[in-house]
Amino acid sequence: MPTDTDAQKRAAAEAAALLVADGDRVGLGTGSTVAYLLPALAARRLTLRCAVTSPATEDLARTLGLEVAPLDEIGELDIAIDGADQVTPDGWLIKGGGAAHTREKIVAAAARRFVVIVSADKAFPALTPPVPLEILRFGARLTLERSAPAALRDVPLSPDGNLIADYLGEVGDPAELAARLSATPGIVEHGLFPPAMVHDVLVGTASGVERRALN
Numbered sequence: 001m002p003t004d005t006d007a008q009k010r011a012a013a014e015a016a017a018l019l020v021a022d023g024d025r026v027g028l029g030t031g032s033t034v035a036y037l038l039p040a041l042a043a044r045r046l047t048l049r050c051a052v053t054s055p056a057t058e059d060l061a062r063t064l065g066l067e068v069a070p071l072d073e074i075g076e077l078d079i080a081i082d083g084a085d086q087v088t089p090d091g092w093l094i095k096g097g098g099a100a101h102t103r104e105k106i107v108a109a110a111a112r113r114f115v116v117i118v119s120a121d122k123a124f125p126a127l128t129p130p131v132p133l134e135i136l137r138f139g140a141r142l143t144l145e146r147s148a149p150a151a152l153r154d155v156p157l158s159p160d161g162n163l164i165a166d167y168l169g170e171v172g173d174p175a176e177l178a179a180r181l182s183a184t185p186g187i188v189e190h191g192l193f194p195p196a197m198v199h200d201v202l203v204g205t206a207s208g209v210e211r212r213a214l215n
């Protein structure tokens with residue numbers, strides 16, 4: 001039985017599918033919201049080349065008949081669409097609930113337009129922990145100590161076989177925390193996405209899809 005949240009995710013995903021144009025090179029994120037995007041995109045029967053951020057997204061995209069190619073082969077993307085765990089009014093995101101945030105950040109950075117699709121429960125006044133971290137196995141204990149407070153997550157590995165942990169301290173100024181985490185050896189990538197990376201946020205709400213244009 002679909003919940004209200006499911007309906008909101010679906011509405012945001014279907015609105016995002018309409019932003020894709022024939023011939024576009026499209027980045028596809030990971031997660032339950034993106035799982036609503038893929039059928040909506042496939043139903044439009046456009047000619048697209050898609051770069052994917054996880055095996056799960058790749059499997060579903062191929063099953064639905066979407067053309068998938070390696071990101072390096074496609075190069076720059078016209079648009080990338082992905083979910084998020086938290087979105088603030090000024091456009092900061094936390095991503096990585098599905099352990100794919102490193103690939104998702106690479107794909108978002110490759111896109112001329114990055115569109116975020118969320119249900120209303122993902123809209124937060126300010127970011128709160130946890131912040132996902134992808135960590136190299138080598139020296140992982142030391143990396144976690146340097147990132148304290150942080151803990152390994154009890155989930156599968158990242159799509160590239162690295163460990164997934166969560167930073168559990170206060171976020172405070174997200175730019176400062178992002179700089180600190182980026183400067184910590186052993187952290188492959190953190191789940192803080194800056195507003196400069198985000199072009200539109202589509203929020204599914206009880207009364208329809210609210211669009212926040214950022215860049």
Ligand code: 5RP
Binds near residue numbers: 032084101
């Ligand atoms: C995966 C992600 C997802 O986009 C995020 O966790 C949201 O997932 P969902 O759409 O299932 O709520 O960052 O790494």
